[in-house]
Amino acid sequence: MLGEPSTSQHLSETIAMASMRKKPSYLDVSAVHEALEEPPRKKARNVTTCKLLESKRAKQDHENELAEVAIVCEPEHSSLMMGGLHPRGSLYERPVNIDIAKAQHAEFRNLLRTHGVRVLTVREILAYNVETNIGARVDLENLALSTLKYGMAAGHQVIENMGVSQLVDTIMIQPTVHITPSYRDTGLSATYTFEPLSNLVYTRDQQITTCKGIVMGRLRSQQRQREVQVMHFCIEKLGVKVVGQIQEPGFLEGGDFFPLGQDLALLGVGLRSNPAAARQLMDQDLLGSKRFAVVRDEFDRNQDRMHLDCVFSVVSDTCCIMLEDIMGEASPLRRLVDEYVRDPETGKYSLKRQGLELASFVREEGYNIIPIKAEHQLAYACNVLNLGGSRIISVHASSARQMVRSPHFKGDVCVIDFSSITSMYGSVHCASQIIKRVPSALVPVGDDEKQNGV
Numbered sequence: 001m002l003g004e005p006s007t008s009q010h011l012s013e014t015i016a017m018a019s020m021r022k023k024p025s026y027l028d029v030s031a032v033h034e035a036l037e038e039p040p041r042k043k044a045r046n047v048t049t050c051k052l053l054e055s056k057r058a059k060q061d062h063e064n065e066l067a068e069v070a071i072v073c074e075p076e077h078s079s080l081m082m083g084g085l086h087p088r089g090s091l092y093e094r095p096v097n098i099d100i101a102k103a104q105h106a107e108f109r110n111l112l113r114t115h116g117v118r119v120l121t122v123r124e125i126l127a128y129n130v131e132t133n134i135g136a137r138v139d140l141e142n143l144a145l146s147t148l149k150y151g152m153a154a155g156h157q158v159i160e161n162m163g164v165s166q167l168v169d170t171i172m173i174q175p176t177v178h179i180t181p182s183y184r185d186t187g188l189s190a191t192y193t194f195e196p197l198s199n200l201v202y203t204r205d206q207q208i209t210t211c212k213g214i215v216m217g218r219l220r221s222q223q224r225q226r227e228v229q230v231m232h233f234c235i236e237k238l239g240v241k242v243v244g245q246i247q248e249p250g251f252l253e254g255g256d257f258f259p260l261g262q263d264l265a266l267l268g269v270g271l272r273s274n275p276a277a278a279r280q281l282m283d284q285d286l287l288g289s290k291r292f293a294v295v296r297d298e299f300d301r302n303q304d305r306m307h308l309d310c311v312f313s314v315v316s317d318t319c320c321i322m323l324e325d326i327m328g329e330a331s332p333l334r335r336l337v338d339e340y341v342r343d344p345e346t347g348k349y350s351l352k353r354q355g356l357e358l359a360s361f362v363r364e365e366g367y368n369i370i371p372i373k374a375e376h377q378l379a380y381a382c383n384v385l386n387l388g389g390s391r392i393i394s395v396h397a398s399s400a401r402q403m404v405r406s407p408h409f410k411g412d413v414c415v416i417d418f419s420s421i422t423s424m425y426g427s428v429h430c431a432s433q434i435i436k437r438v439p440s441a442l443v444p445v446g447d448d449e450k451q452n453g454v
């Protein structure tokens with residue numbers, strides 16, 4: 001597996017040395033970095049200095065394949081503190097306790113690591129190599145500078161003198177400094193406004209990872225739009241190619257996207273992502289799947305069910321979970337599927353079928369559905385994370401029981417307490433971006449494991 005110590009002796013020594021002074025997230029970033037065999041080639045500075053994952057293309061065919069590398073963002077004190085001052089104005093569900101959120105997120109990262117996933121945090125990616133490599137330092141300074149505005153003077157000098165954590169904090173809170181004359185002491189007086197990235201913890205949403213690679217999205221809410229720039233920077237710093245970027249008038253949020261193999265991908269459109277983004281994905285051939293199902297939410301459009309991953313998830317190659325209330329032709333909240341098919345000759349997608357009810361569509365695709373009660377959905381029962389081979393992380397105990405009792409599900413479910421992160425309106429699926437999964441064709445399969453897609 002990518003970056004595992006066993007890949008080389010040199011790597012394990014590097015990790016051993018680093019572990020004496022660094023946190024696990026640093027280890028994952030540096031381990032992925034060190035795992036590269038090729039010497040750096042001359043490219044953009046970002047990439048030559050921090051060529052993480054270079055020879056390892058980001059790619060994800062199916063959510064039931066083994067997760068290899070995840071990008072997450074730990075709850076950042078400054079931006080969450082500001083977000084927490086007005087939960088609704090920050091797209092949060094309830095007030096948030098940052099200390100508890102940090103502890104719960106640390107547990108989440110540990111759990112991913114115990115399942116063999118390399119977990120890279122946004123802060124560690126931003127800070128990686130910055131102390132030792134001036135190119136990486138200047139790149140980070142430029143990013144910080146682009147987030148810092150002054151009423152009058154420019155911020156170059158301020159930025160160049162900042163420590164790494166100050167630079168990262170500046171990026172997280174996006175400050176504007178307003179200067180007025182004070183006519184005494186230093187002669188000036190400063191007040192501040194901020195546009196904090198209070199939802200960056202949800203690294204699912206700024207991009208999607210398709211069979212073709214990473215496509216940067218465009219977030220619908222004004223509070224979240226600046227997150228894309230930061231994630232784009234991180235992904236490029238990892239040496240991963242971004243294969244496309246959604247442009248105006250498109251809106252694409254990663255919580256709406258589900259890859260279901262090289263044959264099919266789903267995209268929810270409604271409150272957040274829109275049909276213009278779906279069109280761009282097809283026209284620019286960014287999906288890599290033979291078919292594309294656009295799942296229209298026309299009747300619901302509710303913040304409690306803002307993304308497709310709030311009401312649906314794939315837990316094996318033959319089983320999914322779905323909010324009961326959206327199922328069936330008679331449901332007033334039903335989702336409707338338009339199915340597009342790619343012409344292998346021209347690479348163009350064309351509409352094949354229209355307005356199919358979602359539950360019937362996924363059954364027809366060979367999935368059994370475990371129905372999730374509305375009350376459980378509101379407690380984030382649908383927003384599970386599949387680490388591959390039906391190893392599921394859930395935050396909701398009764399629906400986890402329901403899953404393991406179902407004859408259609410043969411996997412494992414780990415239940416964690418994530419209540420302080422769900423205060424911000426998202427759970428474990430929202431809080432992770434798996435940028436690499438091992439294609440199932442490369443994983444040896446035992447007979448009894450076949451149906452779980454291991």
Ligand SMILES: NC(=[NH2+])NCCC[C@H](N)C(=O)O
Pocket residue numbers: 090091092199202204205221224254255256306307309310424425426427429430
């Ligand atoms: N993939 C998800 N469901 N993400 C949840 C995002 C929650 C965030 N507070 C928002 O409203 O945008």
